[in-house]
Amino acid sequence: MGSRMEPLVHVTGRGVPLDRPNVDTDQIIPAAWLKKTTRTGYADGLFEQWRQDPDFVLNRPERAGARILVAGPNFGCGSSREHAPWALHEWGFRAVIAPGFADIFRNNMPNAGLVPVRCEPAVAAAVMAAVTADPAAEIAVDVAARTVACEAAGVRAEPFQLDDEARDRLVSGLTQLEVTLRAADRIAAYEAARAPWLDVTA
């Protein structure tokens, strides 16, 4: 986070379908992978248990190089580990389309260089069906406009939910920290006025 992020204005590419509800971050990256002190080195751990099945979708040669994961509801629930979006990013994903994300995971995604594309269940289902049927189907995510398109699914510039702050950051490539450091005087002013009973560690 200390260094600049890659700006993400458009994410275009093929999709990988993962049609399961409640995929938790222990599945995305098992806990045994958390004993590192770096932000990289997690791609081999991505869905490690499920990848032991040669037919698991990420093992399929026709899915290699896909940029967008198409997931089910409540994706990324469980542990707050940022290692999960780091692993997805390192694998090559830049966006995840789902009808819903777990809160902490959704917050972590932009910090790891991933666009959370939360769209209407019907839109997510159409994209899921299209990429399941055709590994070559292309998806286009317009981050600035907050729309998603997938011709094979009959989806044309459907809006998705992404708050302004996350959108601006993804598009600019600025980290949250870089933005906040500009407000240092506001923080100092708040600290000077804070009620003494709120000072937990005094």
Added chain:
Amino acid sequence: MTPKTLVDKIWDLHVVEPGASDLLYIDLHLLHEVSSPQAFAGLREAGRAVRRPSHAVATTDHDVPTDGRELPADAGAAQQLRVLADNCRDNDIELHPVGSPGQGIVHVIGPQMGLTRPGATIVCGDSHTATHGAFGAIAFGIGTSEIEHVLATQTLRARRPQSMAVTVTGELPPDVTAKDLALGILAEGGTDAGTGTLIEFRGPAVRALSMEGRMTLCNMAVEMGARSGLVAPDETTFAYLKGRPRAPRGDLWDEAVAAWRTLRSDADAVFDRELVVDAGSMAPRVTWGTNPGQSVAVDGAVPDPDGIAHPGERAAAERALAYMGLRPGTAMRDVGVDVVFIGSCTNSRIEDLRAAADVVRGRRVADGVRGLVVPGSMLVRQLAEREGLDRVFTAAGFEWRMPGCSMCVGINGDTVEPGQRCASTSNRNFEGRQGPGARTHLVSPATAAATAVAGRFVTPADL
């Protein structure tokens, strides 16, 4: 004035700069060895300092061995512990390392020290930070980039959560615990009932819970998909905090209590979502699947996925049963266990250990069952030993361990073997959570203890 929820009141007290995402001041930042190394490294690389070292407190819990106090044999774990110690030393941050009397699971030590307080904003790189909400605090888990952000600025960018009220009416039956209530609410509401919200648990059955019970309940709010959960502070809260080492004293205590008394949702506050559950209908529960919403009463049976209308949920249930090695219709009482784990930030406090010890006193762990008791902190361990609970457990055949996360997440070497079945007082029964291929069933401490004795899922009343 528009009526406000408790969450809005606390939130408003902490807004440094309003926006699409508010810039929120953070009163207490808790740190542990697994989620923080990259955050400190980021600061170092950018030449940035920790803004308020005094607002941070660190402990070691996830990686630490529980069979002794030496550094772990695992090189990665040992390195993480060393890196945390270096980072705390270099940045002047209070650390409770392995071997010190203050060490313990991060969500157990904050409350026991009196650092976790009503009205505060508390974050930690750990989803179960929700536990601290039991005191009427806004407490939630953050990612590593956000840890770096808090270290550098003592603030966090966060969207104001939607509000959700989970009202628990009536009274819990005598043998039903806060853990059973949490699993019962999850079974009714599902694992994403609270997505996007911060849940306020309220109602007479919540008021009647001890602080420890409230911590168990708030701990599992995150399993309901919520960012966190909280309970409005009351006399129970104040009595728990009074005299704790870091609680306010003298005039500051009086000033704090006066402020804390204002921390409640206004009578006519409107919540975005509401769920009402009847405490009287709750029973001791056990999970059968691979998410915490998949549970039944201990005297119930493994459900039949064919009975689930939603196709996605049905497929998930089928997958879960295959992973768990269970057949629909099997009585939970007929399901045998290999391991019983009593510990984790959900259920490793002194009341939990007392409840478990009451069940095993004078009894033996069933042949072939491995029983592990892992106190949540050095203080809990010491209290338990003073009460002789350690001898109750060891006489029954349990292993009495040193504090840490242990088998809750299985990264310190305490794991459940592939295919083994574990009754666990922790909070997550995800595939592989306790080790690759491990089959986890979430239960309360009393049910775990009874299950250890019987060798299969039972409640204390069945013994």
